[in-house]
Amino acid sequence: MFLLKLVYVFTLSLTLALSAHSTAIERRDANSDMTQYIKIHNDLRKQWNATALIWNTTIANNAQKWANNCSFGGSGAPYMGENISAGYGKKYGLLAALQGWANQNSTWNASNPKASAFTQMVWKSTTQLGCAVQTCNFNSSSGYDAKGNSALYFVCEYWPAGNIVNKGAAKPYAQFSTNVNAHAISSSP
Numbered sequence: 483m484f485l486l487k488l489v490y491v492f493t494l495s496l497t498l499a500l501s502a503h504s505t506a507i508e509r510r511d512a513n514s515d516m517t518q519y520i521k522i523h524n525d526l527r528k529q530w531n532a533t534a535l536i537w538n539t540t541i542a543n544n545a546q547k548w549a550n551n552c553s554f555g556g557s558g559a560p561y562m563g564e565n566i567s568a569g570y571g572k573k574y575g576l577l578a579a580l581q582g583w584a585n586q587n588s589t590w591n592a593s594n595p596k597a598s599a600f601t602q603m604v605w606k607s608t609t610q611l612g613c614a615v616q617t618c619n620f621n622s623s624s625g626y627d628a629k630g631n632s633a634l635y636f637v638c639e640y641w642p643a644g645n646i647v648n649k650g651a652a653k654p655y656a657q658f659s660t661n662v663n664a665h666a667i668s669s670s671p
Contacts, residue, residue, distance in 0.1 A: 485640040507614040515576055516542070518606060519613045519638065521577060522580045523603055530604040530663050538641065541612025545637040552618035563640035565599040568620065570631040576615065579636040595658035597645035605644025615637040 516628040517535050524534040528624035541562070556564055567579040590600060602608070602618045620628045646657045 485556045512646065515613070515615065518576055519580070519611065522577070522584075523611055523638075526584050527604050532604050532606045532661075532663075533609070535609060535611040536639075539640055540609040541610060541639050542614060543612070544614070545612050545639045546614035548639075549614040549616035549618075549635050549637045551618065552616060554618075554620055554635065557639075558640060561641065561643055563602045563605065563645060565602055565638045565640075566636065567599075568618070568628070568633045568635045570628050570633040574634060576636065577606035579634070580638075589661070592659065592662070595655040595662065600661045601662050602640055602644045604662055605640070607642060608640045608644045610641045611638060617646070627646060 520535060520537055527534060537623075543560075544557075545564075548559070554566065554568055555567065565583050567582055567669060569578060580603075583603055586598040586600035587604075588594070589598065595601070614637050616635045616637075617632050618628075620626045620633050621637075626633065644661060648654045648656065
């Protein structure tokens with residue numbers, strides 16, 4: 483009987499510990515990942531000859547408020563640039579989300595510029611960054627279908643905003659030539 487009670491207490495303790503650990507993972511906020519967000523952005527920006535970004539907690543808090551809504555799409559935050567990404571599965575996380583944005587550099591064409599998550603990441607006049615992540619249960623009507631899985635929803639906001647298109651101007655994409663280099667500089671010696 484004593485052994486049975488001991489096994490029960492051990493099992494209950496282990497269950498509570500794992501439950502607390504699981505809750506902590508799901509409730510993590512972007513500030514705990516701040517170093518990764520900054521490093522990934524700044525490594526890419528260095529390759530494109532843009533100055534390093536600094537972390538802005540107020541911007542990160544705004545990104546977290548939007549992520550908490552679990553509404554897949556732009557927040558419409560005034561004066562902010564924004565990148566969003568969602569995914570699920572064991573291989574999807576912060577690195578995969580940001581790498582997805584960075585990989586859009588393969589479609590960058592300086593003679594025919596288009597706004598993208600990549601161009602926002604390397605936009606030279608952007609100086610501050612704040613990011614967030616939330617676990618969401620998206621459905622097909624939300625704009626992202628996680629097919630019944632919980633998805634990680636990443637939101638990064640940038641100040642001042644990049645991807646500036648002057649609609650109606652003779653050269654609406656003129657700011658792209660100033661803010662996104664035509665060619666990345668080599669990071670090898």
